[in-house]
Amino acid sequence: MQVNPYLHYNGNCEEAFKFYEKAIGAKIGVIMHVEGSPAAEHMPPSMAKKVLHAQMTIDGEVVMASDAPPEHFEKMQGFSVCLQAEDPVEGGKRFAALAEGGTIKMPFGATFWSKGFGMCVDKFGVPWMVNSAPE
Structure with missing residues (x-):
C-alpha cells in the first residue's frame, strides 16, 4: 500500500506543477485536462482547460492533484507536504525555491x-x- 497526497488547486494546478518541476526537480508524469475526457460532459464549460487529474514525482514519491471547480474549492490547511532532504544545503535550496512568491512560516535553519x-x-x-537529516 502507498499513501500519496492529492492536492486540489483553485484553477492553477498545471501552473503549480510546472513551477515544482523547475523549483524542486519534480517530474510530471500526467496532466489530463477536462476537455477531451469523459468528464467534460459533466463539467461546466469554464472547466474545459482545467486539470482533471495530474501526477508528479518528487524524488520518486508520488503527488497527485487536480483543479477544483470554483464552487468546491477550499483553501489548503491542516496539513503540510513534507520534503526530507539528506543534505541541509539541498534542503535549504528547495525551501527557498518553494517559498519564492509565497509566505515563510518558519525560516529554514x-x-x-x-x-x-x-x-x-x-x-x-x-x-x-x-x-x-538530524545532527
Missing part, C-alpha cells in the same frame, strides 16, 4: 532535531515543510 528545517506556504497555497 538548524533546530534541535535537524541541521535544517523550514515551513512555508507556496504561491499556490500549498503548505510545505522541508526537513534535513
Whole structure:
C-alpha cells in the first residue's frame, strides 16, 4: 500500500506543477485536462482547460492533484507536504525555491532535531515543510 497526497488547486494546478518541476526537480508524469475526457460532459464549460487529474514525482514519491471547480474549492490547511532532504544545503535550496512568491512560516535553519528545517506556504497555497537529516 502507498499513501500519496492529492492536492486540489483553485484553477492553477498545471501552473503549480510546472513551477515544482523547475523549483524542486519534480517530474510530471500526467496532466489530463477536462476537455477531451469523459468528464467534460459533466463539467461546466469554464472547466474545459482545467486539470482533471495530474501526477508528479518528487524524488520518486508520488503527488497527485487536480483543479477544483470554483464552487468546491477550499483553501489548503491542516496539513503540510513534507520534503526530507539528506543534505541541509539541498534542503535549504528547495525551501527557498518553494517559498519564492509565497509566505515563510518558519525560516529554514538548524533546530534541535535537524541541521535544517523550514515551513512555508507556496504561491499556490500549498503548505510545505522541508526537513534535513538530524545532527
